[in-house]
Amino acid sequence: MLTLYDFMGSGNGYKVRLLLAQLGVPYRLVECDILKGETHTPAFLAKNPNGRIPTLQIDETTHLAESGAILWYLAEGTAFAPADQLARAQTLQWMFFEQYSHEPYIAVVRFWRHFLTKLSPLQELDLPERLKKGYAALDVMEQHLASRPFFVGGHYGLADIALYGYTHVAHEGDFDLGRYPHIKAWLARVASQPSHVSIDHKI
Ligand SMILES: N[C@@H](CCC(=O)N[C@@H](CS)C(=O)NCC(=O)O)C(=O)O
DSSP: OEEEEEOTTOHHHHHHHHHHHHHTOOEEEEEOOGGGTTTSSHHHHHHOTTOOSOEEEEETTEEEESHHHHHHHHHTTSTTSOOSHHHHHHHHHHHHHIIIIIIIIIIHHHHHHHHOSSOOHHHHHHHHHHHHHHHHHHHHHHHHHTTOSSSSTTSOOHHHHHHHHHHTTGGGGTOOGGGOHHHHHHHHHHHTSTTOOOTTOOO
16 A cells, blocks of 8 residues: 655645545555654655655655655546646646746745744745745736636646645735635635545545
């Protein structure tokens, strides 16, 4: 059976938990408290030298890290990963966008504001730029969703899961989604997909 090392508050981990639920794939959940450094123990670093969740244990000696890679591994051959060459590349386009232009701003600001009791002076200094870039990512999403129901190919898939992970909790970083009607409609469409689970749902 698959084992997922995860932290329940993590949007990166949630992407994987959501897909596993929607695929109906059974797995064992091992929670790691990232706030207590539990991903930096020698035992965890042997599984993922980068010291981060989500990490998926596939067999006795095989581990896979990075939410996007795990999503792709699990979804290959299912309706969540397109078969068409261009749609596959477009899915990757949005997944790379999420990791480079979205997650470092929206997820990081949410982590600072939702999980930390106090920001460091450096974080305070960095905050306005992170907010600006987070809103820039939301602007790109809003424009794309103005004329389509989902990110790729007209139906729900991996790109939606990857972007939903942190967009649906962006308000916990005090991002105001009020001026993004198309994103809000998309969030509702994603949440109404079969076998959808919430971020705090355990298996
Ligand atoms: N690019 C990675 C990011 C993983 C990541 O940043 N995980 C965070 C939680 S969301 C973590 O494990 N942090 C613990 C640490 O850095 O010590 C992914 O998409 O999985």
